[in-house]
Structures are given as structure tokens and as C-alpha cells.
Amino acid sequence: MSTTAVATPTNGNAHASVKLPIYMDNHATTPVDPRVVQAMLPYYTEHFGNAASRNHQFGWEAEQAVETAREQIAKLVGATSKEIIFTSGATESDNLAIKGVAEMYREKGNHIITAATEHKAVLDTCKRLEKNGYRVTYLPVGADGLINLEDLKRAIDDKTILVTIMYANNEIGVLQPVAEIGKLCHEKGVLFHTDAVQAIGKVPVNVIKDNIDLMSITAHKLYGPKGVGALYVRRKNPRVQITAQIDGGGHERGMRSGTLNVPNIVGLGKACELAMNEMPEESKRLAYLRDRLKKKLEDNLDEIHINGSMEHRLPGNLNMSFVYVEGESLLMGINDIAVSSGSACTSATLEPSYVLKALGLGDDVAHSSIRFGIGRFNTEAEVDYVAEKLIDTVKKLRELSPLYEMVKEGIDLKKIQWATEGH
Amino acid sequence: MAYSNKVIDHYNNPRNVGTLDKSSNDVGTGLVGAPECGDVMRLQIKVNPDTQVIEEAKFKTFGCGSAIASSSLATEWIKGKKVEDALAIKNTDIVKELSLPPVKIHCSVLAEDAIRAAIGDWKKKHATAEPVAVETAQAKA
Numbered sequence: 384m385s386t387t388a389v390a391t392p393t394n395g396n397a398h399a400s401v402k403l404p405i406y407m408d409n410h411a412t413t414p415v416d417p418r419v420v421q422a423m424l425p426y427y428t429e430h431f432g433n434a435a436s437r438n439h440q441f442g443w444e445a446e447q448a449v450e451t452a453r454e455q456i457a458k459l460v461g462a463t464s465k466e467i468i469f470t471s472g473a474t475e476s477d478n479l480a481i482k483g484v485a486e487m488y489r490e491k492g493n494h495i496i497t498a499a500t501e502h503k504a505v506l507d508t509c510k511r512l513e514k515n516g517y518r519v520t521y522l523p524v525g526a527d528g529l530i531n532l533e534d535l536k537r538a539i540d541d542k543t544i545l546v547t548i549m550y551a552n553n554e555i556g557v558l559q560p561v562a563e564i565g566k567l568c569h570e571k572g573v574l575f576h577t578d579a580v581q582a583i584g585k586v587p588v589n590v591i592k593d594n595i596d597l598m599s600i601t602a603h604k605l606y607g608p609k610g611v612g613a614l615y616v617r618r619k620n621p622r623v624q625i626t627a628q629i630d631g632g633g634h635e636r637g638m639r640s641g642t643l644n645v646p647n648i649v650g651l652g653k654a655c656e657l658a659m660n661e662m663p664e665e666s667k668r669l670a671y672l673r674d675r676l677k678k679k680l681e682d683n684l685d686e687i688h689i690n691g692s693m694e695h696r697l698p699g700n701l702n703m704s705f706v707y708v709e710g711e712s713l714l715m716g717i718n719d720i721a722v723s724s725g726s727a728c729t730s731a732t733l734e735p736s737y738v739l740k741a742l743g744l745g746d747d748v749a750h751s752s753i754r755f756g757i758g759r760f761n762t763e764a765e766v767d768y769v770a771e772k773l774i775d776t777v778k779k780l781r782e783l784s785p786l787y788e789m790v791k792e793g794i795d796l797k798k799i800q801w802a803t804e805g806h
Numbered sequence: 807m808a809y810s811n812k813v814i815d816h817y818n819n820p821r822n823v824g825t826l827d828k829s830s831n832d833v834g835t836g837l838v839g840a841p842e843c844g845d846v847m848r849l850q851i852k853v854n855p856d857t858q859v860i861e862e863a864k865f866k867t868f869g870c871g872s873a874i875a876s877s878s879l880a881t882e883w884i885k886g887k888k889v890e891d892a893l894a895i896k897n898t899d900i901v902k903e904l905s906l907p908p909v910k911i912h913c914s915v916l917a918e919d920a921i922r923a924a925i926g927d928w929k930k931k932h933a934t935a936e937p938v939a940v941e942t943a944q945a946k947a
Contacts, residue, residue: 709844711870715809715817726844726870735844747841783823783874785848785866786841801840 401768403719409604409699409758410553410581411723415650416606416759422653423608426646434643435634445645452652456600459655460579461589462615468635469648472612473580474504476599477547479614479639480576481508483625484545484597485517488574492542498522498530498559499741501549505578509547518542526743527692528557536567545574550582550598554725554738554754555691556700558586565594574623580604580612584658585666585697590615596623602647606759607654611647614639665759670698672757672766677701679770684777686787690725690739690752699757702739704748705773707787708780713753716776720769725752747796809871810905816875821882824864826850834928838919845869845913847877849920851884851892853928858889865920872910876900876917889925 406414426448434449436442453464470476485495497509499521509519520538522530530548539546546568551558561577568575576597582588584605590598601612616638617623631640658665680687680703688704702725705713710726725736726749735749744752753773757766781787786796809817828835833852839845846869852862863881867874879900884892897914900906906914 707868709869709873711844712817712874715814715871745842746844750841750844783820783866784868785837785846786868788825788866796841801842801846802838 401762401764404721405719405761405765405769406721407755407757407761407765407769408721408723409756409761410556410754411756412603412609413606413758414760415603415608416654416657418657419607419650419653423646423650426649430645432645434645435632445643448645448649449643452648452655455652455656455659456613459588459659460583460598460600460615461591463618465636466590466615466618468614468616468638469643469651470612470614470639471610471644472603473502473578473599473601476601476612476614477502477504477576477578478508479625479628480597480599480616481505481545481547482512482628483638484574484576484623485512486626487624488544492544494518494520494540494542494544496520496522496535496538496543496546496548498524498548500524500528500552500555500557500738501547502553502578505547505549522548524741527695528552528555528690528738528742529692529695530559530564532560532563532567535564539567539571539573543571543573545576547576547578550577550579550588551585551697551700552691552738553581554723554736555702555742556581556697557691558582558695558697560695561595562593565596568596569594574621581697584655584662585669585699587662590617596621597625600651602651602654605654605658608647608650611644611651613651666698669757669759672761672763673699673701673755675763676755676757676766676770677703679767680773683770683774686790688748690742690744701755701757703753703755704739704744704751705753705777706748706751707784707790708777709750710752712780713751713773713776716780717769717772720772722756722769723754725754726750812879812904813871813875813906816878816904817871820865820874820878822864822878822885823866825866826852826862826864831855831931832928834924834926834931836920836923836925836927838923839869839873839916841868845873845916847873847916847920849877849880849917849924851889851924851928853889860884860887860889860892869913869916870910872904872906873913873916875904876906876913877920879903880917880921884921889928892921893925895921 430444432441432445434445453467456467457464513519565575574596578599580601596617598615603609629640634640686706690702710724725739735746739749826833836849847867849865851860854861863885865877865881867877897918900914
């Protein structure tokens, strides 16, 4: 993928030419915005001080930069700067929030509630706690990917200390009813953590309106650098306490020791500032591009399936199953386009996406899914190229698909007794 | 994952894609794999009743690039072979020819299964006096 080429769509329509390969996997990561890079650069060579050095100018400059970033982040999510704790990224933030609360509130209870479609950073942290004597409820989701608030209400008991439900899903982009979840938690005196990495900068997130007590943030999903994130920890109504998971010099008000990564923190702050200013315009543009892609695919292909709610969804996300075509072979046919598949063949475990399975999709449909993540730097010409290339490839692979042929002949695939053992 | 050039070639230019008349007495059909597993191969042969030579071989595959390549290669290899010689093809031959990585060996196993299933179906038709139009998998439906 190191070479770049310029190409026009195969049918030679009058589209603007696009640069290949096309990156359309913005839920995995995003490129760093050049304006963010510019803001970061002085903090490597010129203002390189340790933000914890209290007795000279190098330290003061670094500390000032960190405090500015803290304010930029706080402003984007409706928090105060003292409520922002810097971490190495969202996985650490999730670990710190969940383990930190579990340990701090152990005497109050040992029950945690989460959802089946959470990121592994949350699910595996919960599984670790289960081994240590905690009880975890994994809420199911509907076909739309949303949890049911009644299920949540029923799951909360007098031992419940934490509910952790993501703001937006990384595969299907579905937005959970976070404000309602938070309200319910507060009524029951339970803390509410949300992994909001996919939502921040894409949709309006406000910790007060959304009743959030702890929130995981990362830079690299919003055009900032990798390796830096933050945890929002509410300071009043209620005042949330967490047990530190990394011991050391007592940085970040004792919640997370370790020398601050100043350039990356500056980058996270700048990325939040840009998102704050540009989100209203940008989210409209992304939704337009996403809907354009969706319409082109729907107009030209039969037997396609949208995974998850379209109504409650991130503007740049589309997750679609191209039934009777296997996901990995589809990716192979569109190898100048970077997207993701829920196919088992693309994962290390040879299991199809657990998120899609949680929606009630059969393995066969999950195997056929593609996730598109449209971002800040994608253009309309790219969307058109992706649509055309995908339509061509799906048609070609369906010519090759015995399942598609059988379905067209009126055979019910579910009535066939497939030899599944051993594969 | 990096594919070998041979896998890419078969994916881009699959050999012998198509469908033979499964009800014909000279045609054997093998349908192996399962949609839930992400791989289904259908391999068909047309056998000359006098010479026992496989004159036509066609396939259709739902699966990853390696599965498509394995079945495409299988049709290429069995075409022109006598039925008994086609049965001698082993999945390891396919692995070697396509340089399949360990995680893709099941694709070659499936291709060998498909050859055996197609020949088995053809043999079954000739074991009975009356031609029976069945497919291996569908027969159990």
C-alpha cells in the first residue's frame, strides 16, 4: 500500500480523479490534522520541559500547555478542567474508570452492568473483575443495536456500583440513549461511565446534560495523535473517587502517575478545539457523504442489509452486509480502499464480529459485512469511487457465489442441512 | 494478510466458473461447507461415460480469496483427468501450489472435499439403474 496512484472510476464517468489508496476506516483511527501537528511540534524541541518541574521556565511552559489542553477538552464536553485526567488512551481510561470505581466502592457493592456490544477494553476489564469476585451483567441489545432502558432498570440492584455503556459503537456507529441511562443511574445512586471515543467531536457530548460521571476520551479518533487520551471524572453531584491503577509520582491529582506526554496532550487539546469549532458543519457534510454512499449501494445492489439503527447513528458510519458475498473476498476485490469487515477471516480469532452477532445477525450475514468510516478528509469523489468499485466487486463475487444462485432459484438456504462440523 | 500471486491470479481470473445441469446422468455435484462458516463450495464434473474422463469441471464458491482460489485450481486440475486419478489429489497439493498460510489450510481441505463429493455424487448415479437427481447436501434437506 506504499504506492499511490491516481485513478478514475472504472466506468469513466466525469468524476474528479481520486488519489489511491482511499482511507475510509476512520473508526479504526484518523489521520492527524495538519493544524494539530503544527500545534504539537514546538513541544518536542523548544518547549520540551517536564510539566511537573515547578522551579524553572521549561516546566512552567509545559504545565501551561497542559492546562490549556485540559481547558480545550473540558470545553468540548461541558466539563471543568480539573475533571480531566490524562492517560495513554481510551483502553487505559476504560481500565482506570472501571477498575478504579470497582476498587474504591467495593464496600458499597460488587455489581457492574455493561452491554454485549461494548469495546473489548470494557468487556475484558469486566471479565477480569469477575475473576476477582465482582458480578457483571451484560445487557443484550435489540436488532437496532440499542439497549433497552427497562432491561437496565431491572438489572440495577442494591449491590450495583457502576453502569458502563458506550456512547457510540465502534462497528455500527449506533448511539446509545446516554442521557436517559445517566438519569436512571443517578436516580438509583449508581455511577455511570461511558466510553465516548467514537462520539466526541462527531456528535454533541455534554457530561452535564448526558448525566455522565466518568467518560473515556482518546485523541486518535478525532484527528489527534495516537497514545494519548483522557478520563473525565466528575467532581460534584456526585463527587466521584477512583483508586489509581498506576502508582508513582502522584501526577494528575494522584489518579494517574507518570510524566505527562506534553506534545500529545497539546495535540489532543488542539483536536478538541478544532472539533468544537467545526463539528456543526462537519457532521452535516459527513452525513451527506454517508447517505450518498448508502443510496448508491442500495440503488445498484439487491440483498443488502444495514446493520444497526440508521436513526441513532454517527454521521460518518455505515455498516452494511452484502449477503451471499464473503467479507474478506470483498475486501480483496476493493484492495485500493481501506475499510473493515466483520468477517471471521479478517479477525485473529476466526470468529465473526460479536457486535453483529449481538444484533441477532446470523454468522453468514456477519461474514458479509463491511464497515465504512467516513471522516474529515474524505471527498465526494472518493465516496463515488468507493460506491462504484464496491458495486462492481459485489456483482462479480455474486456471479461466483453458489448461495446467490441458489437463492435466485428459490432454494431456501436455511432448509439445507450443511455439513458444519470441522470447519 | 498478504496473498500469494497465484491466489490473486485465481481470484482475479477464476477458471471454470459456472453451473452444469445437475440432473444430467453424466454430471456429479459436490456442495460442501456452510454459510455460517463463511465458506461454501459447489464443484461439478461432467464425466465421459466411455472413457471415465472428467471432460468439464465448473465451480462456484462463497468464501475468502483462498477458498475461491482453491476451488478454481481444483477444477483446473481435475479437468481432463480420469475419475480415479482426480481422487488422488490431496489438499496438501493445493496448499503447496497456492502457498496457503496455516490459517487458510481449511480452504484446501474444503476443495478436496468438494472433488470427492462431486465424484461421489456421480458414482451414486451410476450405482443405481434409475438416474437420481440429487445433490449431496440438498439430499438431506
